Amino acid sequence: MTSLFGHSVRSDVLALYVADALLCFLAIYALLSWQVGLPFGQGFMVAVTVAAACGIISGASGLYQPEAFSRARKLIAAVSVAGLLLLVLLPVLSMMSPAARASLDDHLFGVTLAFVSAVVTTRLGFALALRSGRLAQEVALLRCPERTADEAGKLYAAAGHSGRFRIALEVPPGTPLEVVLAPERLRARRIRAVIATDPAAVPQPLRRDLAAAGIEVLRETEFLEHQLARVDIERLPDGWLARTNGMREGRMEAAMRRAFDILLSSMLLLGTLPLLVGTAIAIKLDTPGPIFYRQERVGRGGRIFTLFKFRSMVVDAEASGAPVWASRQDDRITRVGRFIRLTRIDEIPQVFNVLLGDMAFVGPRPERPAFVEKLGQVIPHYHERAVVKPGITGWAQVNFPYGASVEDARMKLAYDLYYVRRRSLFLDLLILVATVRVVLFQEGSR
Structure with missing residues (x-):
């Protein structure tokens, strides 16, 4: 890593x-x-x-x-x-x-x-x-009596699913760590990290020797966060939010981010102007109703704002009055709407929200108030994604497909909180590059 x-x-x-x-x-x-x-x-x-x-x-x-x-x-x-x-x-x-x-x-x-x-x-x-397995990182797993089967299963599942690391050594409780985790023994087995439920279980002198040998001692949750680029929302420590990059943004970085948002939004708006005009005409000719779709969304700090999108559904898509997640082959989507959803053209008018300051170009996707209230009751830390401005694209959007269930929202939150925790202009650049891939290959479109 x-x-x-x-x-x-x-x-x-x-x-x-x-x-x-x-x-x-x-x-x-x-x-x-x-x-x-x-x-x-x-x-x-x-x-x-x-x-x-x-x-x-x-x-x-x-x-x-x-x-x-x-x-x-x-x-x-x-x-x-x-x-x-x-x-x-x-x-x-x-x-x-x-x-x-x-x-x-x-x-x-x-x-x-x-x-x-x-x-x-x-x-x-x-x-x-x-x-050949040469690229998998070899790790040692320090077992402890307190580890539950579910916690151990997460580590093994991640190892098998990602192929990024392999548990080369398991250390049972009660084993003399100074012998089993001796730096020269670990280096001989190409082990570069020791994973523990509590790193404090490794004596301080041994930890210093391991650090000097280039071997990290990491908490399980920290290690999985590094490997999978998402947090474990069930095991976030108290007070974690105060230590995140999203809460420690300085004035200079905020000014740079805002200038970047305005510049990028203006370039996108001018560069796609002929496309926007053509899309507006196609929507008007396809079905009766307005060109743009306005919807209330939850922004930074829980503030409600109006989001702009091209209309991709029939006018009475939610005639019952209750918000509904879009599904595959949704019969509420119009012919033009299906195309602009697949190509993400329907999202472009959100640049107006960026220019107005309601959104950033990169950030967690803004959700509807009804969904936020529902998801906040069943998913821990859900409201903490709102400490930064929502974005047109985000870390969850480029790593996880379209979410249409509570479990999908739970997984997307794991990526959103990773972004909140490690937010930087460099990560924003990676997300923008990955967004091109998502659009070109129509990943997660619905």
Whole structure:
């Protein structure tokens, strides 16, 4: 695990990112300098420019998703999307690097082919290493009498489901820890973390020796939070909220975030203006009723505001007066509505809410007051997601599909509170990149 600006990034994924950039640079530089015969400076600038954008393009096309390593069809689709994104972005990249402009314009397809070859090569190598088990982190599990079967089951389920770590050593209660957890013994078995219900069970001198050897001693909940990028809402300690990044935002960061929201919303609004006009006309011609749908949602601190969306359902969608979650093949959705929901076009008018200050571009999705009241009664810590502004997109949206039940809301809350806890501009950037993937592959649309 590697912590970047408070967000836990898997060390193997970070290594894959570095491998992508390096191999992409070498492939493009070899193509332009050795085969095409460009001068050193031009070929170098093109290679550096594309390699720098490699991680963003790969993230936006789903090439860092687990399915890209285990399913050939998913890999082909992600690589195809990455190639198309690069073709679209190359003219923009050329503006950022004037020395490389002519080279990029003349060798678009060659550069794209080199990029695709590089990312396919790294993923094939990564998939082989993953199957061999070499990328799984070895951990030692310190058992204790107080651990319930359910708590132990969560750790084993996470290990089996994610494939990110393997429990290589179980230490029963009463075992002399100074012997079993001796740093040299753990390092010999490639164990880099000791997981315990209570780290205080490991004597302080031993913890210092383990830290000096680069071996972490972590609480189970902390370890799973790092590995799964979500919190365990059932075992959050008292007073956890006061220590979160969402509650400690300074004036400078708040000003930067607000400026970023205004800039991004304005760019999205201007860039999609022809699309917005076409969508408005299509909605008006498809079914009678207003173009926009206005609905009360709960914002920061529980404040109610009016959310704007393109109307995707018939006018009397909730004739009974009771709010209802959308379902698959929902007969309330219009023909145009089904398309704009799949492509997320219906969400674009929410930029007006961002410009008005009711929402941020990134944050937990705003829910309706009736749902918030219901979910707050059955899910612990549910109201604590409202300590930050709601967003058009968020950590839960890019990690979990559309929620249409209390259990779905519980899982999405686990991701939302992870965001509240580790909120940063870096995490916001990761979410924005991942949102491109969600939109392109229509993940979670309903």
